[in-house]
Amino acid sequence: xxxxxxxxxxxxxxxxxxxxxxxxxxxxxxxxxxxxxxxxxxxxxxxxxxxxxxxxxxxxxxxxxxxxxxxxxxxxxxxxxxxxxxxxxxxxxxxxxxxxxxxxxxxxxxxxxxxxxxxxxxxxxxxxxxxxxxxxxxxxxxxxxxxxxxxxxxxxxxxxxxxxxxxxxxxxxxxxxxxxxxxxxxxxxxxxxxxxxxxxxxxxxxxxxxxxxxxxxxxxxxxxxxxxxxxxxxxxxxxxxxxxxxxxxxxxxxxxxxx
Numbered sequence: 001x002x003x004x005x006x007x008x009x010x011x012x013x014x015x016x017x018x019x020x021x022x023x024x025x026x027x028x029x030x031x032x033x034x035x036x037x038x039x040x041x042x043x044x045x046x047x048x049x050x051x052x053x054x055x056x057x058x059x060x061x062x063x064x065x066x067x068x069x070x071x072x073x074x075x076x077x078x079x080x081x082x083x084x085x086x087x088x089x090x091x092x093x094x095x096x097x098x099x100x101x102x103x104x105x106x107x108x109x110x111x112x113x114x115x116x117x118x119x120x121x122x123x124x125x126x127x128x129x130x131x132x133x134x135x136x137x138x139x140x141x142x143x144x145x146x147x148x149x150x151x152x153x154x155x156x157x158x159x160x161x162x163x164x165x166x167x168x169x170x171x172x173x174x175x176x177x178x179x180x181x182x183x184x185x186x187x188x189x190x191x192x193x194x195x196x197x198x199x200x201x202x203x204x205x206x207x208x209x210x211x212x213x214x215x216x217x218x219x220x221x222x223x224x225x226x227x228x229x230x231x232x233x234x235x236x237x238x239x240x241x242x243x244x245x246x247x248x249x250x251x252x253x254x255x256x257x258x259x
Contacts, residue, residue: 029062029081029103030235030248031217033174035111035123036159037070040256042229044068047084048248051234055247059085064248066105070256075109075123097134105129109157121159125174128152145186147206152179153215167225173218178237181210213238228253 029048046064053060066079082102090100107127114121129151136146155176162169185207189200215237223229229252236245 028235028239028244028246029064029079030219030233030246031107031153031174031176031215032219032231032233032248032250033107033109033123033125033155033157033176033217034159034170034172034219034221034231035109035121035157036115036161036170036172036221037068037075037109037111038115038256039070039072040254041070042068042252042254042256044231044250044252046231046248046250048233048246051245051247057084059083061085063087064250068252068254073111073115073123075111077107077109077127079103079105081105101131101133103129103131107153114159117161119161121161123157123159124155125157125176126152126154145184147182147186147203148184149180149182153177154179167223170221170223171219172221173216175214175216178213178215179210180213182206211240227255 028050029046032046044066047057047061048064049058049061061084062081063084064079064081066077068075068077070076080102082100086100105127106129107125109123109125111121111123131149133146136148140146153176155174157172157174159170159172162171185204187204189203194201215235217233217235219231219233221229221231230249231251232247232249234245234247236243238244
């Protein structure tokens with residue numbers, strides 16, 4: 001089989017399975033947007049899953065790793081997340097499959113009030129995330145377009161500092177709007193695919209629509225000796241018209257970055 005034929009086969013298989021994939025993306029992780037930060041660099045790791053899955057780790061558990069950099073009132077963060085079970089399988093020696101996917105995200109915050117030793121802090125934020133499968137990456141290297149779902153959160157975060165002797169607990173809440181749309185749509189669906197799945201004829205038009213949903217998150221951060229920090233968050237709101245909620249816990253280590 002030639003390389004072109006293999007790419008064509010992957011495209012057909014990918015588009016035939018696209019509808020199911022689009023409605024069952026990687027389970028979400030709370031959006032951590034504590035506005036109480038100071039200049040510094042931190043790396044962190046989090047774990048989370050839908051609340052309907054309870055607290056036991058399972059097929060819908062997500063793991064996330066990333067880094068945050070703060071320079072005065074400006075905070076920047078980047079994360080990569082994937083399904084826990086898939087990560088464990090690959091770490092155990094299993095070969096990655098074309099359906100393995102991950103979420104890449106980035107967020108920027110600007111503190112507009114408070115901070116430091118002040119009890120209240122307010123920031124505004126905006127970001128972007130994309131769900132990518134291994135199949136999409138392979139197809140992209142061959143110039144084949146796959147629709148990619150992206151989400152753009154925009155909102156504000158209000159934090160409160162509660163002194164606790166040698167440390168202080170930071171609690172926060174963050175309402176936002178999440179704008180979701182598809183990018184990288186193909187110009188046309190091959191006739192061979194339409195003969196099997198005529199319902200995919202509108203696939204090139206998916207990039208024309210943008211969905212908007214209100215979501216909110218709330219959480220708490222507890223710095224320990226200024227180096228280690230533990231955090232937890234709850235996130236809820238609409239996804240495709242249905243209320244979906246997530247919980248997440250994590251820890252970070254670094255210099256500065258937390259107040």
